[in-house]
Structure formats: structure tokens, C-alpha cells
Amino acid sequence: MKALFYPGCTLKTSAGYEESINAVNRVLEVGWPEVDDWNCCGATAYFSLDELVSLVLPARNIAKADRAEADWVVTPCNACYATLRKAKEILAEELDKREKVKIALSEESLSYRGRVKIKHILDYYLLPDVFERVKSSVVKPLSGLSVACYYGCQYTRPVTPDVDDSAENPTKMDLLMKALGADVVDFTAKTYCCGAAQMVTHEEACLRLVGRIAADARNKGADVIVTLCPLCHFNLELGESKLDAEPVPVMFFTQLMGLAFGLSAKELGLKKLLIPADRALAKI
Amino acid sequence: MEVKGLLKELMEFPGGEQILKCIQCGTCTGSCPMAYVMDYGPRRLFALAKGGSIRKALMANTYWICASCYFCTVRCPRGIRITDIMYALKRLAVKNGIFPSGEKTPHLYLAFKDTVERYGRLSEAKMMQKFALKDPFGSVKKGALGLKLLMKGRMELKVEPLRNLEAFKRVIDKAKELERAS
Ligand code: SF4
Numbered sequence: 456m457k458a459l460f461y462p463g464c465t466l467k468t469s470a471g472y473e474e475s476i477n478a479v480n481r482v483l484e485v486g487w488p489e490v491d492d493w494n495c496c497g498a499t500a501y502f503s504l505d506e507l508v509s510l511v512l513p514a515r516n517i518a519k520a521d522r523a524e525a526d527w528v529v530t531p532c533n534a535c536y537a538t539l540r541k542a543k544e545i546l547a548e549e550l551d552k553r554e555k556v557k558i559a560l561s562e563e564s565l566s567y568r569g570r571v572k573i574k575h576i577l578d579y580y581l582l583p584d585v586f587e588r589v590k591s592s593v594v595k596p597l598s599g600l601s602v603a604c605y606y607g608c609q610y611t612r613p614v615t616p617d618v619d620d621s622a623e624n625p626t627k628m629d630l631l632m633k634a635l636g637a638d639v640v641d642f643t644a645k646t647y648c649c650g651a652a653q654m655v656t657h658e659e660a661c662l663r664l665v666g667r668i669a670a671d672a673r674n675k676g677a678d679v680i681v682t683l684c685p686l687c688h689f690n691l692e693l694g695e696s697k698l699d700a701e702p703v704p705v706m707f708f709t710q711l712m713g714l715a716f717g718l719s720a721k722e723l724g725l726k727k728l729l730i731p732a733d734r735a736l737a738k739i
Numbered sequence: 740m741e742v743k744g745l746l747k748e749l750m751e752f753p754g755g756e757q758i759l760k761c762i763q764c765g766t767c768t769g770s771c772p773m774a775y776v777m778d779y780g781p782r783r784l785f786a787l788a789k790g791g792s793i794r795k796a797l798m799a800n801t802y803w804i805c806a807s808c809y810f811c812t813v814r815c816p817r818g819i820r821i822t823d824i825m826y827a828l829k830r831l832a833v834k835n836g837i838f839p840s841g842e843k844t845p846h847l848y849l850a851f852k853d854t855v856e857r858y859g860r861l862s863e864a865k866m867m868q869k870f871a872l873k874d875p876f877g878s879v880k881k882g883a884l885g886l887k888l889l890m891k892g893r894m895e896l897k898v899e900p901l902r903n904l905e906a907f908k909r910v911i912d913k914a915k916e917l918e919r920a921s
């Protein structure tokens with residue numbers, strides 16, 4: 456099974472997500488070459504402005520992966536993940552649009568077939584053989600640490616054929632965290648919305664959403680909120696920093712994998728977090 | 740006449756005709772995390788649009804405030820792809836220049852689009868510079884955060900454009916040409 460990596464535009468500036476992905480992949484001895492010369496997926500902005508371009512942007516990346524004979528494109532970002540698979544679904548259903556997308560892509564001698572599966576990197580780590588390796592790589596179990604697994608919206612919504620978890624009650628990250636030895640709290644807010652891009656233009660409204668998510672984590676006794684998306688992570692950290700309540704640290708799931716694999720805080724980019732996690736992590 | 744024209748245009752978007760199936764149950768609004776700051780929740784918005792008051796619907800902040808959480812879409816008992824209709828309304832609004840004047844989200848999206856079409860990728864710093872022209876006050880507040888992120892190594896000031904930017908631009912231009920022709 457050949458997987459190619461679609462990092463998305465926000466991975467570079469996220470708090471240690473990129474570092475921790477690279478570090479855990481080295482331990483697991485897995486690697487995903489990047490989709491060649493990938494472009495921005497267009498996110499929610501393009502669906503709002505120009506429909507055909509909103510389909511061509513993801514389709515160009517999928518076509519490039521297809522040309523490289525990939526079976527999967529894996530991405531660490533919920534928004535990229537949703538955009539790529541949503542475009543794929545529309546192109547499967549609406550043949551007139553698919554024709555136009557093909558014409559546009561032929562400008563770069565690319566062709567679109569819709570054969571490649573779009574997956575979140577979390578799905579990759581849960582593949583049976585990879586998951587076995589994850590379990591056997593745990594040298595410092597996270598026992599004593601309570602985590603709230605926050606999936607956000609677009610890991611499972613909209614529901615498209617590539618989604619492999621429940622729309623409102625996903626459990627894959629819970630499974631992974633349990634395998635690392637952490638206690639997983641029953642987190643009602645696991646797929647509540649963080650406000651996404653509205654944080655820029657409607658900050659007050661989004662702060663209340665973040666407040667609800669953080670309060671649920673705190674009330675359930677979570678030491679850390681675990682995320683799988685750079686945008687969710689940014690909104691939760693930033694939002695919590697602006698709210699009055701004692702903030703619950705927010706980390707990427709790959710950072711916790713790294714800790715359980717015995718990697719150092721430096722290798723996992725932990726100092727980039729705005730809300731320090733040291734006190735929570737001392738419980739391990 | 741014009742009112743009719745806009746509704747017709749909305750119907751022509753894929754899924755746009757679905758609003759006719761709406762039974763006004765309110766599941767969408769009850770599930771919507773942003774409804775509390777919307778002029779109307781999705782249910783009332785669809786009632787307005789169906790009733791022919793599409794201009795009034797476009798002048799509401801509802802569809803701009805939609806955060807694309809898709810809760811309404813997975814729960815609607817009529818299987819209406821509500822979030823996609825919100826997108827269709829945004830396109831209709833920008834195309835016809837009918838949207839609430841104080842709404843900043845369209846300007847943010849246009850700044851996003853501009854950055855992506857220039858470099859092939861998004862640079863948050865470049866996008867926020869563009870958006871700042873439309874939102875000078877908000878940007879002053881965000882400046883302090885930007886500095887903090889910069890110090891944490893979480894802000895990239897330069898963009899690395901695509902290697903094959905020319906080919907990328909040809910593809911995008913072709914798509915725009917096809918969109919205009921349709
Ligand atoms: S949930 Fe569906 S049927 Fe019910 S009011 Fe909303 S759009 Fe209409």
C-alpha cells in the first residue's frame with residue numbers, strides 16, 4: 456500500500472505537529488513522500504467563491520498522487536481532509552463538473568480518475584500492521600494521564616465514502632490513546648465545533664464555542680485535550696488563552712505518541728505550545 | 740423579477756432545489772453551534788428563501804457565519820445538504836454583490852483566494868496583511884498575537900511558491916474560463 460503525504464498549508468506553522476509526525480514515523484519506520492508540488496486545497500474559502508476552482512484545487516493534488524501510483528493520500532489536517540474527499544465525492548456524482556475539471560487539469564498534462572483514497576494520518580496509524588508497531592513501540596506508557604480526545608467536525612463530517620469512523624461519536628483516537636496507556640475521559644464535546652475560520656471574523660462567537668469544549672474537558676478531569684488538526688489546535692489554544700478559566704493544555708496526538716515512544720520534548724516541538732503542558736505531563 | 744431570478748439561480752446550484760423538501764422541523768437550527776449569533780437560524784433562512792424573500796435571506800449574516808461543521812447536514816431528516824446550500828448562498832451573494840455590509844468574512848475569503856492564486860499555497864501572514872486593509876482595528880489586536888507566534892517559531896513570513904507555478908496558474912485560469920462560460 457503506497458501512501459503519499461499532503462501536508463497542507465498550515466502544518467509548517469503548527470505547534471510541533473510536523474516535528475512530532477516526523478519523529479514518530481522514524482520510530483515506526485514508516486514514511487510518506489509528499490505529493491509532488493502540491494497546492495493549497497482551497498478550504499472553505501473557495502467553496503464560497505468559485506465552485507469549479509474549488510474542485511480543481513483538490514483534484515490537482517489527487518491527480519498528482521494518482522500519477523505517482525499512490526493508493527492513499529494521507530493528510531494531518533481536518534480541513535484539507537474534508538476538502539479533498541468532498542471534492543472527490545462531488546466529482547464522482549456530477550459528471551459535467553468532472554469533465555470540466557479534466558479539461559482544466561489537462562493544461563498541466565494531468566488526468567483525474569478519483570481512484571486514490573483520501574485518509575487522515577490517524578487512519579494510517581490505525582491500520583492493523585501499523586497499529587501493532589505502535590503498540591510495540593510504547594516504552595513509556597502514559598499511565599496517570601487523563602486525555603480528552605477532540606476530533607472536531609471535519610474528521611468525520613461531511614460523511615463521504617472515505618470516512619471510516621462515526622459522524623458524531625468517533626473512537627479511533629480514543630483507541631490509539633488507550634494503546635499508549637492513557638486514561639480516556641468520556642468527552643461529550645469530542646465533535647463540537649471550534650468555530651474554524653470564523654475565529655478571524657467572529658471571534659466573540661467562537662470563544663464561547665471553545666469555552667464549552669474546554670469546560671467539558673475540565674469537568675471530566677482531563678489533563679490534556681488531544682487534537683488531530685492544526686486549525687482546531689490553534690483555535691483551542693488561542694481561545695483558551697483569552698478566556699478566564701484555567702486553561703487545559705492542547706496537544707497533537709502525535710506528540711503524545713512520541714512521549715510514549717520515549718522521545719524528548721525537543722524532538723516533539725513541545726516548547727511551541729502556547730499553553731505549557733509540563734505540569735500535566737508530570738503526572739505520567 | 741430580480742427576486743425570482745435569484746431564487747432560480749439558487750435552485751440551479753447542485754442541491755439548491757433541495758430547500759423545497761424542507762419540512763421546517765428545526766433540527767438544523769437546534770444543532771447549529773453558531774445559531775445564537777445568526778440573524779436567522781438555517782430553518783428560518785430556508786423558509787425565507789422558499790417563500791421568495793431571497794434578497795432578505797442574502798442580507799442576513801446566517802450563511803456567512805456558518806462554520807461548516809456539517810452537524811445540520813448529518814442530522815437533517817430530509818437529507819438536505821444544508822452546509823452546501825450555505826456555500827451556494829455565499830457564491831450567489833458575492834456574484835451579485837448582495838450581502839450585509841458589515842460582514843468581514845467575504846473579505847477574508849477574497850484575501851485567501853488572492854494569496855493562493857499568487858503563490859499556489861496559503862501563507863497566513865500574507866493573507867492577514869491583505870485582510871488587514873479591510874479590518875485595520877481588528878489587525879492591531881491581532882498584531883500582539885502575531886508577535887507571540889513569531890517568537891514561538893509559529894509564523895512563516897515568507898512563502899515558498901509552487902515549483903511549477905506557471906502550470907498551476909494555467910490550470911486555474913482554464914477552470915475560471917470554463918466557469919464563466921457555463
Ligand atoms: S433539518 Fe432539514 S428539514 Fe428540518 S428544518 Fe432544517 S433543513 Fe428543514
Ligand code: SF4
Binds near residue numbers: 804812
Ligand atoms: S454547518 Fe453551518 S449551518 Fe450547519 S450546523 Fe454547522 S454552522 Fe450551523
